[in-house]
Amino acid sequence: MDLRGLEAFCTLARTLNFRSAAAELGVSQPAFSIRIARLEDELGMRLFDRSRAGVSLLETGRQFLPHARDLLERSAFVRESAASIASGLSGQIRIGYTPVSFIGDVPKLLRDFASLRPDVRLELKEGLSAEIEDGVATGRLDAGFVHPLTAAPNLQLHPISRASYVNVLPSDHPYADRKSIRVADLAREEFVLVERRTGPFIYDRIIAMCTKAGFSPRIRQEVGNSIAVLGLIGAGHGVGFVISSMKQLGRGDVAFIPVEGKSPELPLALAWHPAKTSAVLEGFVQFVKSKSPQKKG
Structure with a gap:
């Protein structure tokens, strides 16, 4: 279903004037009328009564209106969600950690990132360093807090401490x-x-x-x-x-x-695969880099 037709329908249902509705959407009146006609054809029912006295919403249109508005709201939510994912503001990151890596600054790093990006879900998995390296290398994990690399030298590292x-x-x-x-x-x-x-x-x-x-x-x-x-x-x-x-x-x-x-x-480092990145992962990596200049501990 063409969302432009739904948008035209909801606008006309509110204004009950073809010229005003077309102007509001920034299209010509003939193009606007075509959108309404195509929507009615697709639905198999008339939505408006058109007469010399003006435009009025038929009962079919009144019943369909809340559904059309709901579809447009959902569509807007989907677009916003997609934009958020593309910008790295939402999504999921699978992060591996070793038990000893959590005795130090890593929990605070994760907590601070979660506060900064509340719509990013951090899925944490414990393992040995070599297991985490393998998980990142094979794509089962997006990133991991590891100790010196032993199994996957193709990973990219940021030293933490x-x-x-x-x-x-x-x-x-x-x-x-x-x-x-x-x-x-x-x-x-x-x-x-x-x-x-x-x-x-x-x-x-x-x-x-x-x-x-x-x-x-x-x-x-x-x-x-x-x-x-x-x-x-x-x-x-x-x-x-x-x-x-x-x-x-x-x-x-x-x-x-x-x-x-x-x-x-x-040594403790953040590891990730440079060929298996995403906007949300890049945001996490940049955050860790900014908050954890290499130091002794």
Whole structure:
């Protein structure tokens, strides 16, 4: 159904004057009359009574009028929605995140973006960094907060931060009151580490750091995430390393001690596929870039 015909019908129903209605829509009177005639032919019924006395709306026209107005309103809504999507003001973004990426500034980034673009729906999915990279590369995700790329080097990155690792000890450990600690001082300790499958980048660097300090770490247990590392260390099951921002979790059963010299760092970046972008995703990427200049944390 031609929306121009509906628009002509609603205008004529209000003005009941062909000349005025045509002028209001900016068309000639003959062209306007053709729109009305075509609409009536398409509907299979007359809508107006035309006589020397003027134009009046027939009963068929009165009953059809609310439906015509509803169709025009819906059409306007669809056009506005399409324009909003095209401009990046509405739509959906599927974002992957690692558990450790949410210990820091990422939740605030997402909250601030949602406040700025309330009509953009953020669908969040948790996973390991390599899983998120694969999701972005294959199109299952639009973007992701990841750590160093391991599986999909074709993705585009914006660095967000680099988090330094600190030593974690039980709060009653003899070294718990130290201002800093040498890695070599931990040679006789048992370690709790996040398993290599979860974080190969950091796992290898922790092992290399211990090796450089002159010992091979005795690993008591490997776990799936840093929260479990803190729990086991708090229970007295050994020592380990986590990113410094985990201090904000406020656990009283563990102590966080800076490592003397250079400790491993965990980079965090936003990843997206440059060939699978959209206006709404571009808006999100630009927002993250503006709010997260690379920093250490």
